[in-house]
Amino acid sequence: MLTPVWILDVLAGVMLAVAGVSAARLAGARPWRRGTVVTDTDVGHLLMAIAMAGMLAAGLRTLPGAAWVAIFGVLTCWFGYRVARDARASGVRALAGRHCTPHLVHSGAMVYMFLALPPLAAASAGMAGMGSAGPGLRYPSLAFVFALILAASTVWDLDQLSGRRYQLAPAAVTVGCRIIMSITMAFMLLIMI
């Protein structure tokens, strides 16, 4: 028996909701106007939520795995560049409070998931096919490491979200989406093992 499909469907629905919120925030930023700023985190959330919804529910699949690997490879490089720049500017300790570090982990985990998923499961049922694909998972230790980091990131974000830090900041929405993404991603990684 595999993970109940209704759990995967619920999570796929949650991912679509995150995609919707991210899309709304991107549209709200009016990127077609000159001089506006589009936050990279919203772009990242939108893409990850769509990709994860497709992994959780085969009916929501959009692009082939190779395309997603390329997309998240680019995102990993982008957030890696941002993290390196932040580290140079503010020191490594300051990275804990920045947005880019968790998004770098998210992007890296997405690349890993698409590459580690056995071809059969990747081509057919996505996460729903993972139950029988366990032995074929490549580098399961990496899945565990990513899950640990994502669990740590979730509790840190929840702590900060419930403190004074995000009381008035619109960034709270970003953090809320990130918490949901982290939990879902950690769930996916652990059931892949």
Next chain:
Amino acid sequence: MSDLAVRDGRVPWRGRLGTESVPAAEAPDARRALQLGLAGIWLLDALLQYQQVMFTRAFGQMLAATAPGNPGVIARPITWDATLIEHHAVALNAVFATVQLLLGLGIAFRPLTRFALAASVAWSLAVWWLGEGLGGVLNGTANPATGAPGAVILYALLAVLLWPADRAGPAGAVPAGAVPDGTVPDGTAEAAPFTAARAVGARAARWLWLVLWLSLAWFALQPANRAPLALHDLTARLADGEPRWLAGIENGAAAVIGSHGLAVSIALAAACVIVAAGVWLPRPAARATLVLALLVAAAIWVVGEAFGMILAGGATDPNSGPLLVLLALAYWPAKQGQARAERAASC
């Protein structure tokens, strides 16, 4: 804010890609950091509970296996509970996993921390009995190398020690300048000597630590655990289904232990006794014994528990290693003035 190399109107995309500015992070104090560690372990525990095998009858059978050897009054509810879970595996496991998920998230979410910690104590006690058969304490199967006295009871212990309250009154060493009512001249209450003492007081915290580690020493010397090949067989079995590097560690440990199970058990028990006594020693010696506790916990988690067997699939929790590490950190002696400052900040 930063911009991507897309500019001067040469491309249709005229927007800029940047990162939202965020306020600076709030650094948690030592107790809050440990609470977050506990929340993270609960979260990991919950996510493991969502694995495929937990939604099968195998989960109920796993629980039923903890009943034999326990007194009837303990074993009967375990058997009843395991049978119920076998018949309603999907629904009940979904509930269990979700409860644990909410406990982890609740501890991390500040307004719910107290409620979640209290609920986690009740949940842990129930799971310790119905899910772990009291950790094998009463049926002679408890082994510190495999998670005795039951990982879940350590969750409860941590929840009590990390409870967000500060106990007034004499606790441990009296700081310089303290007056008999337990206050120091600056008007704040006496500082706890370590984080675990803040909620229950230093004396109670030390006794809890002593009981835990002496019980680990006692379990290490039980006949089933001190048999010449017991530890060898245990670690060799753990290699099955693990990634090659971890199987190599387990097989290597098994080869080193060989038939010297008795000597290793005595060494483990001696280390546990030293650790147990450590919190009564002066600060430098206490730190040394806590380092020993961290090493023992790491050895237990890696060699004895194979990281809770998470990488082999089908683990219900990360087992006791990370919890023992959190406990050791909770007893780490506070720096002069740090505890008082944290206490003042949390008031």
